[in-house]
Amino acid sequence: MDKTKLLKLSITELIKAFELGQTSSEEATKACLEKIKNSQLNAVVHINEDAINLAKEADKKRREGKKGRLLGVPILLKANMCTKDNMPTSCCSNFLKDFKSPYNATVVEKLLKEGAVIIGKANMDEFAMGASNETSAFAKAKNPHDLTRIPGGSSGGSAAAVAGLECYASLGSDTGGSIRQPSALCGVVGLKPTYGSVSRRGLVAFASSLDQIGPITRTVEDNALLYEIIMGEDEKDSTTNRKPEKFVQNIGAPIKGLTLGLAKEYLDLPADSEVKQTVLNTIDFYKKNGVKVVEVSLPNIDKALAVYYILSSAEAASNLSRFDGIRYGKRVEGKDLIDTYYKSRTAGFGAEVKRRIMLGNYVLSSGFYDAYYKKATKVQQVLKQEFENAFLKCDCLIAPVCPQVAWHFGEKSTPISNYMADIFTVPVNIVGRPAISFPCGVNKDNMPIGVQLIADMNREDVLYKLASYFEKHKGVK
Amino acid sequence: MISRADVENTAKLSRLEFSKEELDQIQVDMNSVISYMEILNKVNTSKVGDLVREIGEMREDEICPSVDPEELLKNAPKKEGTAFVVPKVID
Numbered sequence: 159m160d161k162t163k164l165l166k167l168s169i170t171e172l173i174k175a176f177e178l179g180q181t182s183s184e185e186a187t188k189a190c191l192e193k194i195k196n197s198q199l200n201a202v203v204h205i206n207e208d209a210i211n212l213a214k215e216a217d218k219k220r221r222e223g224k225k226g227r228l229l230g231v232p233i234l235l236k237a238n239m240c241t242k243d244n245m246p247t248s249c250c251s252n253f254l255k256d257f258k259s260p261y262n263a264t265v266v267e268k269l270l271k272e273g274a275v276i277i278g279k280a281n282m283d284e285f286a287m288g289a290s291n292e293t294s295a296f297a298k299a300k301n302p303h304d305l306t307r308i309p310g311g312s313s314g315g316s317a318a319a320v321a322g323l324e325c326y327a328s329l330g331s332d333t334g335g336s337i338r339q340p341s342a343l344c345g346v347v348g349l350k351p352t353y354g355s356v357s358r359r360g361l362v363a364f365a366s367s368l369d370q371i372g373p374i375t376r377t378v379e380d381n382a383l384l385y386e387i388i389m390g391e392d393e394k395d396s397t398t399n400r401k402p403e404k405f406v407q408n409i410g411a412p413i414k415g416l417t418l419g420l421a422k423e424y425l426d427l428p429a430d431s432e433v434k435q436t437v438l439n440t441i442d443f444y445k446k447n448g449v450k451v452v453e454v455s456l457p458n459i460d461k462a463l464a465v466y467y468i469l470s471s472a473e474a475a476s477n478l479s480r481f482d483g484i485r486y487g488k489r490v491e492g493k494d495l496i497d498t499y500y501k502s503r504t505a506g507f508g509a510e511v512k513r514r515i516m517l518g519n520y521v522l523s524s525g526f527y528d529a530y531y532k533k534a535t536k537v538q539q540v541l542k543q544e545f546e547n548a549f550l551k552c553d554c555l556i557a558p559v560c561p562q563v564a565w566h567f568g569e570k571s572t573p574i575s576n577y578m579a580d581i582f583t584v585p586v587n588i589v590g591r592p593a594i595s596f597p598c599g600v601n602k603d604n605m606p607i608g609v610q611l612i613a614d615m616n617r618e619d620v621l622y623k624l625a626s627y628f629e630k631h632k633g634v635k
Numbered sequence: 636m637i638s639r640a641d642v643e644n645t646a647k648l649s650r651l652e653f654s655k656e657e658l659d660q661i662q663v664d665m666n667s668v669i670s671y672m673e674i675l676n677k678v679n680t681s682k683v684g685d686l687v688r689e690i691g692e693m694r695e696d697e698i699c700p701s702v703d704p705e706e707l708l709k710n711a712p713k714k715e716g717t718a719f720v721v722p723k724v725i726d
Contacts, residue, residue, distance in 0.1 A: 260706040367688070393694070464672040475649065482650075485719055489712035495722045496650075504652040512651055513664060519648045520641065520665065530672060536680035573664050574671060 161189050165323040169231055169380040172326055176220060176230055183220075183230025186326075187213035187275055190232045194278065194324045198305060200297040201319035203237055204245040204279040212275045219273065226273025227387060234328040236316050237279040238286055239263045239371070240360035249362050250294040251284045253487045253506030263360020264395065265329060265371050265388045272387050280328055281315025284508045285478065286336055286364045288312050289579040290570070293510040298567065301344060303605055307564040310340030316374050317344040327375045327384055331361055333368045334466050335559070335583025338595035341374055342559035342608025345597045347381045347625070348374045350583075352616050353590035354399045357392035365473035366397075368466075368587040378596060378626040379409045385618065400616065408622040410630060414448030416620065419552030421456040427581050429561035436599040436607045437558050443628060444556075454548040454555070459585055461537050466584035467577060468521050468534035475518025481506065513573060538588050545589045549614040554624060556611055558582050559595045563605035586612055594621040596629065637665050 159181040167175060175181045187209050194202045206212070209232070216230035235241065238249045240259035247259045262270070269276065281299040283291055291299040291314025299314040301307040302322035309318035313330030317340035320328050330337040332350040341348025349372040356371045363369060373384035382405040390402040420441065425434070445451050483489035483502025490501035507515070521530035548555060559582055570576045586593045591612050598609040613620045642662045646653055653661060704717050713720040 257710055260702045260709070396692075458678055461674055461678055464674050467668065468672060468675075479650075483712060484721055485707075486710035487712070491722065495724050498722050499650045500652050503650050507651075512649075512653075513661065515649045515651065516642075516645050516661060517665060517668060520637070520645045520669075523645060523648060530669075532685070533675050533680065534672075535686035536683040537675050537678050539683050539686065540678055540680065572667065574667050577668070 159185065164189050165193060167326070168377045169228070169326050169375070169383060170377070172231060183213040183216040183275060184210060186230070187232045187277060190277055190325050197322065197324060198300065199302055199318050199322050199324070200299045201281055201309070201315040201322060201324055202234065202278045203250060203281045203296050203315065204248065206276055206278050207244050209275060209277040216273055216275055227383065228269060229273030231274050231326050232277045233269060233274045234278050234280045234316060234319050234325040235266065235276060236313050236328070236330050237282050238331060238362040239266060239279070239329060240362070241266050241276065245279055247362065249285045250282050250296050251506065251508065251511070252295045253481055255488070257486055259360070261360065264357035264392045266360065268388050277325060280313070280319050283312035283314065284511050285362070286312040286331055286333060287474065287510050287514050289335070289339060289576050290565070291315065292567065293508055295508055301564045303345065304564065304603070307566050307605070308343070310343035310560070310564060312336040313374065314340045317341050317346055317348065320344070320346045320374050320376055327373060327380055329371055329388070330374050331369055331371050332587065333364045333470060334587050335580045337372045337374060338583050338593060338608070338610060339560050339579065341595045343564040343606065345606030346374055346376055347378055347594065347596045348372065349381055349385055349594050349618065349621070350586060350592060351385065351389060351618060352592040354397050355389045355592070355616070357395040357398050359392055359394040363477040365470040366477065367473060368470060378622060378629050379406065381594070382406045382409055382622045405618060405622055408619045409626040411623045413444070413623050413627045415450070416554065416624065417450045417452055417552040418444055419452055419454040419548055419555045421454050421459065421548065421555060423456050423459045424555070424557045427460060429558050429582070432601045433558050433560070433562060433607055437556065437609050440598045440609045440628065441556060443632065444624070447627065447631070452551050454551050456544045456548060458537065458540055458544060462541060462585035462588055463577065463581050465534045465537050465541065465588055466580065467517070468530050469538065469588070471514045471518035472522050472531050473518070475515045475522065478511070478515055541585065542589045545591060553617070553620045554611050554613050556609065559608040559610045563601045563603070563607060582610065591615060592618045592621060594625050596625045598628070637662060637669055
């Protein structure tokens with residue numbers, strides 16, 4: 159098959175082409191690897207040296223009549239997901255540059271069980287802390303729509319690689335927007351699942367009460383397929399609580415009669431007018447197609463960013479205290495044990511990670527705990543109640559994903575200006591709800607704009623119905 | 636405002652070393668972020684209880700095979716036999 163045509167296929171189309179004998183996993187995998195090798199995107203940081211052999215095995219299995227919903231499909235993982243193979247699980251940090259996991263993450267086991275070919279690991283902000291992929295210790299990933307712009311973050315490589323046709327799908331992780339925001343900025347589809355839906359076992363922890371793994375794909379249908387495969391309870395992650403469910407059946411389902419909630423306070427958060435207008439156009443589209451639109455209220459949504467940076471930094475500071483240079487990762491010998499901790503951590507972590515650890519330990523330290531950490535957990539409960547009230551009146555909330563389109567490298571110079579990029583995405587993590595980001599238009603420079611739909615707990619079905627309907631009838635792909 | 640002493644104490648708690656210039660910058664950054672967080676004081680939370688994190692069902696403790704120690708030690712910066720080598724702790 160023609161290479162460009164081959165790389166542009168969706169997962170569903172690729173599998174059909176396998177079945178018809180029009181192409182093979184070997185051919186598709188080689189095409190991806192070649193694309194990565196010649197790419198300027200820096201989207202992929204670790205290549206699986208066994209990928210072609212694994213693809214050949216998948217082709218053999220198919221010939222033998224063996225089944226697998228992803229049999230032979232080349233997929234990328236974010237570099238914070240553990241794999242027991244030839245690739246490091248580096249988190250794009252110098253601390254874990256050569257770390258090789260002794261086990262597979264649960265999501266990896268699930269992908270392998272369905273026959274996926276994991277071809278490599280994608281670039282990311284160091285330890286998933288960033289909104290532009292600029293904090294990666296290895297290389298800056300670039301936006302496939304304009305190489306002078308960031309791809310978003312922290313799953314910037316995962317989104318850039320899917321948009322740049324370097325794989326058929328990828329997994330990202332979303333703590334405060336890290337799947338949805340790069341998906342929006344690169345013009346692809348990203349899902350942040352309900353908290354507790356996807357096992358975090360083998361995902362290097364950032365903020366454990368917020369982290370969720372989710373799929374990044376070129377179509378809504380591919381997203382539903384991948385989500386169906388990776389979700390469900392895992393006895394090795396006690397926060398998972400969901401039986402396996404089917405989601406592909408929601409693709410193309412009728413949307414008439416569904417209710418969309420508009421929260422004025424949410425839409426009033428600061429964003430570029432082009433972004434706001436595109437989201438308003440999307441609301442109009444749904445209205446014209448039989449979706450009821452109602453007003454709801456989220457009075458404290460403007461506090462979500464502060465809650466998020468307190469909670470996530472506090473949890474990050476605790477989670478990252480395991481990196482001491484003793485059992486794995488970077489070690490720089492000091493004059494004694496404590497000095498070895500200091501030297502290893504100081505040499506291993508980059509500036510943004512250090513900043514978050516400092517912030518986290520500050521808000522947790524005695525004398526400040528009540529004013530910051532405890533206060534944040536209380537406002538979190540207020541926000542949860544507000545969302546609960548909103549979902550009594552609607553099936554779904556709608557909001558922008560990012561206040562602007564992908565910006566240029568180095569444009570945001572202060573921590574706060576970077577953190578503001580998360581203002582529309584962090585509320586979802588704080589309240590544990592699922593949300594999908596999908597392309598809804600472009601700005602004057604032809605840069606993609608994404609829209610975000612947020613559903614109540616465990617209602618990804620509604621997200622897939624609404625997103626797939628838009629995708630089909632607006633012709634956005 | 637976060638004082639220099641607070642920053643230095645936090646660095647110690649974090650087991651991170653900073654140069655004087657780095658401490659200057661981090662103090663500026665932390666102050667700008669923390670002052671942004673003051674927005675939370677606008678929310679009256681006097682009637683909100685303390686957060687209770689739900690713990691899922693606990694399982695029974697069972698003896699089962701775990702990761703092979705040799706596999707684990709492959710990542711050790713320094714090892715001897717089946718042990719991690721650490722700097723001397725007791726004089």
